[in-house]
Amino acid sequence: MKKKYVFISNMAAPYQVKLCDSLQEFLDTEFWFYEYIEKGRPEWWKIPLGNKCKIMRLSVRVPKLGYISFGVIYELFKFKPDVILFGGFMPWHWLLMRIAKLLKVKVAFMSEPLRYKSTEIASNENSSIKMKIIRKMCSGADLYIGMGEVAAKQFIEEIGFPVEKVEIGKYPQDIEEYYNHPLRYKKQGNTFRILFANRLVDRYQPLFALEVFEKLLAKYPNIELYMNNDGPLKEACINYISNSKLNNVHFLDKIDSWNNMHLIYKKSDILILPANYSNGNGTIIEARASGMGVVISTKINHIDKHSIHGENCFICSLNIDEFVNAVSEYIENPDKLIEHGKLSRKLVEDRKNSYTAKAYYDAFRKHKLLN
Incomplete structure (x- = not known):
């Protein structure tokens, strides 16, 4: 029987929905999103979600805090995943991580490089409080996936996550x-x-x-x-x-x-x-x-x-x-x-979704999230 995996993120970006389909070969996968598309994205970004992706009920975006969804708690108990990957270091994800840990679920976080300004990477020099909060808030996770080498380096050197728990990830591409x-x-x-x-x-x-x-x-x-x-x-x-x-x-x-x-x-x-x-x-x-x-x-x-x-x-x-x-x-x-x-x-x-899906599966296995 395949292990159950859920990815929780901000919006149903079409390339994420397509990746969910490719992951079915390796894991019983569901992708849950807080909203269909974010403000500023065109309507044609909305694609059919199928039966493996869903928009979570009772979701709201709070300025400076990110998303909150009380519907996700019901979904967690219903789906009973073995692995959860959170997209972004949000306070709500910290709370969900605590719930997941009580349920013996393996937890991973994924993020792009955190920025101080639009073109400057956040560091202990310019964002020391933010780095400390994220380190303390997310220190109980089993894996941290940085979207590219810059993010992975930031996770280790600036936030202080253990190097053995950091993996470099790549963006899904519908190509x-x-x-x-x-x-x-x-x-x-x-x-x-x-x-x-x-x-x-x-x-x-x-x-x-x-x-x-x-x-x-x-x-x-x-x-x-x-x-x-x-x-x-x-x-x-x-x-x-x-x-x-x-x-x-x-x-x-x-x-x-x-x-x-x-x-x-x-x-x-x-x-x-x-x-x-x-x-x-x-x-x-x-x-x-x-x-x-x-x-x-x-x-x-x-x-x-x-x-x-x-x-x-x-x-x-x-x-x-x-x-x-x-x-x-x-x-x-x-x-x-x-x-x-x-x-x-x-x-x-190797940026086709079939390769990307296998890369995520291999990362979970490498870090023993599927044991």
Whole structure:
């Protein structure tokens, strides 16, 4: 009989729902969420949950404290899991951990790197009280999964979790369909479509991307830019486009479902992401699986394994001209799109959900959560 595993997290992100399906091969898995989608996410993020994922009843989000759900207590006694993985270090999860321990359930926490400011990692120097609270609150867990090396290092060096209980995890990615896209066979003079796939927020720098596009448009009048339609900087982007009289900029406001989102990548040639901070962005994995050209900044964590500058992407400092020159490399030398696309697909093969599900199962076994 398979062991029972439940993951408890903030919202039913589509890639989490898809991962739940893949985990069924190894564990009797359920994913429980506090809400369907968070504020600011598009409605098309809602996908059918099936019978293994659910939105918990009596859930509420409390400022500065996170989520609370009294419905989850009933679900715990009903499902009787062997392992619980909590997404995030929230006070409510501390209480649930205490209940789980009374029921002899193994407990793990999972988190991205904790931030002090939007682009700065929290540490004992800038967030000593926060680090102490988390260490004391969550010290009874059996496993801590850091989403990437930066998070795992922070867990050990700044929070003080035991090194033998810390594991590096990876984000789920719904990329199987992207592998069916054709590689980008282009010629000089063709229309090249540049994609800014990330939300329009400060850390991803959409206005920087528009500056890059403005310079490129002066060199290549028939190129196009497609931009994410959501985020607080959309109005600023609209104003920039209007003031600079930019042609060929399109917002992605016609996506009708998560399962059709991959078609945006299929129709695009080059991903651009001039982030000033990212913990290893999913759009990069999606672009690689699709076989696109990729131009990204040096400020993105956990890309070393699948990013080789000049061989399957261009990695630039946050300099407008560097980004312009990198995108121009693809436009002037279209064969690079084929070369880069082929290598990228090989390098992100292990980010398919079948591999990710096995990695979580192996981590639970390694740390004896399934005994």
